[in-house]
Amino acid sequence: MSGRGADSSHISNISLRAAQHMLSIDTAASAHRVPVTAQTKKPPRPTYSEIGTGLIISGAFVAAILGFIIPYWNTGARLSPLDSTVYLQHTTPIIPSGGDHSRHGHNTSLPNITIFATGGTIPGQSISPTNNGNYDLTASAQDLLAAMPEIKTYANIQTRQLSQVLSTDLTQQTLLTLQRAVAAELAKQEVTGVVITHGTDTLEETCFHLELTINTSKPIVCAAATRPATALSADGAANLLQSVVLATAANGRDRGVMIIVNDKISSAFFAAKNPASHANTFYNAEVGTIGYFLDHRPYFYFTPSRAVGAPYLDISSARSLPQVEILYSHPEQNPGLVEAAVQLGAKGIVFAANGDGSVPVGVLKAAEVVQRKGVVVVVTYKVPNGCAVPSGIAIASAHLNPVKARILLRVALARGMDHGRICALFDRLRPDPWTVC
Ligand SMILES: NC(=O)C[C@H](N)C(=O)O
Numbered sequence: 001m002s003g004r005g006a007d008s009s010h011i012s013n014i015s016l017r018a019a020q021h022m023l024s025i026d027t028a029a030s031a032h033r034v035p036v037t038a039q040t041k042k043p044p045r046p047t048y049s050e051i052g053t054g055l056i057i058s059g060a061f062v063a064a065i066l067g068f069i070i071p072y073w074n075t076g077a078r079l080s081p082l083d084s085t086v087y088l089q090h091t092t093p094i095i096p097s098g099g100d101h102s103r104h105g106h107n108t109s110l111p112n113i114t115i116f117a118t119g120g121t122i123p124g125q126s127i128s129p130t131n132n133g134n135y136d137l138t139a140s141a142q143d144l145l146a147a148m149p150e151i152k153t154y155a156n157i158q159t160r161q162l163s164q165v166l167s168t169d170l171t172q173q174t175l176l177t178l179q180r181a182v183a184a185e186l187a188k189q190e191v192t193g194v195v196i197t198h199g200t201d202t203l204e205e206t207c208f209h210l211e212l213t214i215n216t217s218k219p220i221v222c223a224a225a226t227r228p229a230t231a232l233s234a235d236g237a238a239n240l241l242q243s244v245v246l247a248t249a250a251n252g253r254d255r256g257v258m259i260i261v262n263d264k265i266s267s268a269f270f271a272a273k274n275p276a277s278h279a280n281t282f283y284n285a286e287v288g289t290i291g292y293f294l295d296h297r298p299y300f301y302f303t304p305s306r307a308v309g310a311p312y313l314d315i316s317s318a319r320s321l322p323q324v325e326i327l328y329s330h331p332e333q334n335p336g337l338v339e340a341a342v343q344l345g346a347k348g349i350v351f352a353a354n355g356d357g358s359v360p361v362g363v364l365k366a367a368e369v370v371q372r373k374g375v376v377v378v379v380t381y382k383v384p385n386g387c388a389v390p391s392g393i394a395i396a397s398a399h400l401n402p403v404k405a406r407i408l409l410r411v412a413l414a415r416g417m418d419h420g421r422i423c424a425l426f427d428r429l430r431p432d433p434w435t436v437c
Pocket residue numbers: 119120121122165166167168198199200201202224225226227
């Protein structure tokens with residue numbers, strides 16, 4: 001058997017042990033379940049694990065030396081002329097991992113990773129291994145980790161369960177709590193990176209929000225699953241393990257927020273969910289796939305880089321976020337929807353527009369009216385991929401899809417930016433700005 005074949009079977013063992021573990025947790029539904037047998041023997045330690053551990057230890061050693069020699073590493077954050085928005089963000093000092101903790105089982109030669117768990121399919125326990133859609137969320141992040149002891153060879157891991165919901169139900173309060181908690185955790189010298197477990201449905205929105213609002217060089221990695229932990233070929237265990245590996249990786253720094261699903265490393269700036277339930281659910285607009293996992297080791301196509309015009313917007317003191325609604329365009333759309341959205345509290349409106357940004361003329365006129373009252377209007381595209389161009393009065397989202405444009409607009413409004421600044425913010429997302437603001 002080749003090395004890779006051996007690794008694949010190792011991971012399916014992890015999934016099966018995860019499944020066994022989940023099955024043993026949920027006693028209420030156990031009568032309906034197909035018993036899982038075999039796989040009780042610990043699999044032989046794979047070669048990649050030893051190599052990975054060795055690399056991490058040497059990486060930590062080199063980082064520790066660099067930490068003494070180069071106490072502060074600043075590749076030149078520059079302030080926006082528009083605002084205190086930082087467009088390039090490499091200000092965090094390089095910090096040696098490790099530290100003197102007294103936690104039980106702490107290994108000072110390993111990096112420290114914190115996992116923030118929010119729910120989604122990844123901890124899901126379905127009524128049978130062939131049922132992917134009907135599951136409950138009674139397993140915690142700790143339960144997931146207990147089912148995959150291999151993960152402890154990569155890092156000392158702490159978990160924080162922030163919520164246990166499907167991602168469609170994630171509130172802005174949880175989002176803001178997550179944002180502050182992740183930023184606070186990464187500010188700790190001994191923490192090398194963080195992992196967030198989350199449902200796939202709105203993962204791109206949460207990750208994009210964190211991308212805009214956390215200024216760090218350290219890796220922030222989002223892990224999800226398209227199948228519950230109890231499923232045949234459950235994908236969560238491997239995605240979680242790889243997320244932890246990436247959060248510890250020296251080459252995972254300075255790349256913004258990343259998503260790991262199906263061996264693919266996606267930039268949160270570009271990733272979008274599609275199709276809904278396939279294991280390969282995240283596709284990337286154009287350049288969004290920045291790397292991949294081979295034998296559970298991360299490889300990148302590029303040296304660290306950030307998307308053109310990627311802003312950092314400090315909203316650390318925000319306790320709530322302004323309401324921004326998305327209106328889906330089509331011929332004969334009722335212009336009254338625009339005013340209705342405003343009456344219902346919208347401070348911003350995003351049009352998921354036809355083609356590359358066209359909105360029916362009546363709707364555009366209605367948008368002009370609310371814009372005069374201070375509501376900010378952004379036009380995006382409803383097609384899977386594209387680049388929206390300015391449509392009459394509206395700000396164009398460039399390549400940001402409707403949900404990402406909504407997140408950027410909401411954060412900009414939370415930052416207190418006015419129409420002109422928000423327009424310039426979006427305008428910078430193109431290498432060759434329109435300068436329409
Ligand atoms: N695969 C998933 O995680 C989907 C789930 N409905 C969620 O977003 O929470």
